[in-house]
Amino acid sequence: MRYITDTLDFQLEGPSAVTLGKFDGLHRGHEKLIRRMLQLAEEGLETVVFTFDVSPLVKLGNRIRRTLLTNAERAQILRRQGLDCLIECPFVPEVIHMEPEEFIRRVLVGQLRAARVIVGPDFRFGHDRKGDVQMLAGMGKQYGFQVEILEKETCSGRPISSTWIRENLREGKIELVNDLLGYPYFVQGPVVHGRQLGRTMGLPTINQIPEDGKLLPPFGVYASRTTVGGETYFGISNVGVKPTVEVPFAGVETYLFDCSRDLYGLDACVEFYHFVRPECKFDSVEELREQIQRDAHTGRIYFQKE
Numbered sequence: 361m362r363y364i365t366d367t368l369d370f371q372l373e374g375p376s377a378v379t380l381g382k383f384d385g386l387h388r389g390h391e392k393l394i395r396r397m398l399q400l401a402e403e404g405l406e407t408v409v410f411t412f413d414v415s416p417l418v419k420l421g422n423r424i425r426r427t428l429l430t431n432a433e434r435a436q437i438l439r440r441q442g443l444d445c446l447i448e449c450p451f452v453p454e455v456i457h458m459e460p461e462e463f464i465r466r467v468l469v470g471q472l473r474a475a476r477v478i479v480g481p482d483f484r485f486g487h488d489r490k491g492d493v494q495m496l497a498g499m500g501k502q503y504g505f506q507v508e509i510l511e512k513e514t515c516s517g518r519p520i521s522s523t524w525i526r527e528n529l530r531e532g533k534i535e536l537v538n539d540l541l542g543y544p545y546f547v548q549g550p551v552v553h554g555r556q557l558g559r560t561m562g563l564p565t566i567n568q569i570p571e572d573g574k575l576l577p578p579f580g581v582y583a584s585r586t587t588v589g590g591e592t593y594f595g596i597s598n599v600g601v602k603p604t605v606e607v608p609f610a611g612v613e614t615y616l617f618d619c620s621r622d623l624y625g626l627d628a629c630v631e632f633y634h635f636v637r638p639e640c641k642f643d644s645v646e647e648l649r650e651q652i653q654r655d656a657h658t659g660r661i662y663f664q665k666e
Contacts, residue, residue, distance in 0.1 A: 361439045365413055365431070365448040368455070372445070375475035377405040378468065381483065382412070384522040385428035386437050388542040389480065389513040394441055396478050396510060405475055406444045410467075412455075413448040426575035428522060428529070428541075433548050447472075460491025464499045474505045481509050515540055532578040534632050544585070544631035547574065547612050551588065551623045554613065563652050566623050568612045568630065576610060577632060579639040583659040586614055588628035593619050596652075596659040597630055600639040615656060634662050 364370045377400035379393045397407045413431065429437070431448060438446050449455060449467075458466075463486050468474045477496060485491040497507040512519040520540050529537050529545065538544050547570050554567035566588070570576060579600030586593050593616040601610055614630050636658050642648040 361435075361443055362445040363435055363439075363448075364445065366450060368450060368452070370447060371471050372406060372408070372473045375405055375473050376408045376445075377401070377476040377478065378408045378410055378472050378474045379478040380410045380485065381479070382522070383409065383429075383434060385525050385541060386434060387513075387520050387522065387525055387540055388515075389520045391542055392510055392513050393478050393480070394438075394443065396508065398442060400476055400478075401442075401444070408445045408447060408472060409438055409443055410447045410449065410472065412451040414451050425526065426573050428525060428545070428575055430548070430571045430574055432571075433546070436548065437543075457487050460486025460495060461499065462486075463491065464496070464503065469503045469505070477505055477507045479507070479509060480512055482512075483509075526575060529575060529577055532580070532635050534577060534582065534635055537577075538633070544633060545577065546629050546631040547576070548629045549627065551626050551628050553624060563615055563649065563656075564620065565613045565615045566628060568614075568628060570610070570612060576612075577635075579610070581636040581639070581655050582632045583634040583636060583662040584614060585631045585633065585663075586616055586628055587631075588623050589621065589626045591619075591621075593617060594659065594663045595619075596636065596655045597632065598639060599632075602639075615652060617656065617660065634659075636662075 377397050379397055381390070383390055394409075401407050435446055468477065477500065479493060479496065481493060483493055483496070493507065493509050497509070500507045514520060518524065525537055525540050528540070534545060547568055549568045549570060551566045552569055554565065566586070576599050580598070582597050582599065584595050584597040586595055595614050595616040597612055597614040599610070599612050602613065612630055636655055642651065
């Protein structure tokens with residue numbers, strides 16, 4: 361997959377099928393768009409996801425929030441799905457103030473050479489979000505591209521959205537979050553050095569510091585599955601600031617069952633499956649060790665049931 365970012369100077373060689381949006385979470389609704397894109401690839405069209413390097417809602421100060429996926433995590437998922445090209449357009453003044461008609465002429469037609477455009481019914485674009493699917497379809501007839509408007513994917517009768525997923529994640533409803541996404545919520549990043557307290561307790565762990573802007577589930581312990589160094593391990597992960605040892609930042613610390621490898625510096629993907637308990641402070645390291653053992657027992661039982 362070609363990954364184009366940090367530039368407005370991009371140009372596709374041949375006709376393309378394009379889907380556009382913020383794509384935070386790449387949930388089941390987004391997957392519906394992508395499945396249609398992959399069908400169009402069989403017609404010889406280059407499949408393109410067009411998004412921005414930062415959410416317009418954050419950039420314009422309309423809403424301050426953390427995102428479900430970092431840009432790197434989003435790119436990783438799309439690469440696995442088999443898309444040809446991901447474009448993360450810089451959300452700079454030139455783009456912010458671009459009228460929807462100019463966006464269609466200059467970007468969709470001129471640079472992306474769109475033959476098919478696949479969007480949801482509430483897609484908006486251009487300065488002040490003045491462009492909508494009706495305008496898009498009308499100008500498609502003028503410029504020779506077809507617009508397909510796919511109905512939203514639903515769960516229990518409610519349209520799936522990134523906003524709904526973020527709400528559930530903040531409430532710790534990790535199983536529902538995973539169902540809406542269509543895959544386990546995860547944190548991707550390098551294994552960094554911690555205080556090595558777990559190793560001294562006979563319970564070695566790996567530590568990650570999530571990228572700034574990544575939305576984390578509520579602080580606590582989760583049954584998790586980790587892929588690192590070409591292997592996959594079940595385990596338990598603590599999300600938070602580890603109050604017993606007073607770490608001044610929010611991180612993810614994972615105890616991997618049946619793993620004694622040195623994993624420092626490797627990239628790890630930690631997936632969250634089940635909330636075990638809230639994060640809490642213990643009076644002693646021994647109390648912490650005993651609780652980790654109980655948590656690990658809970659985690660093992662959970663995965664045995666899966």
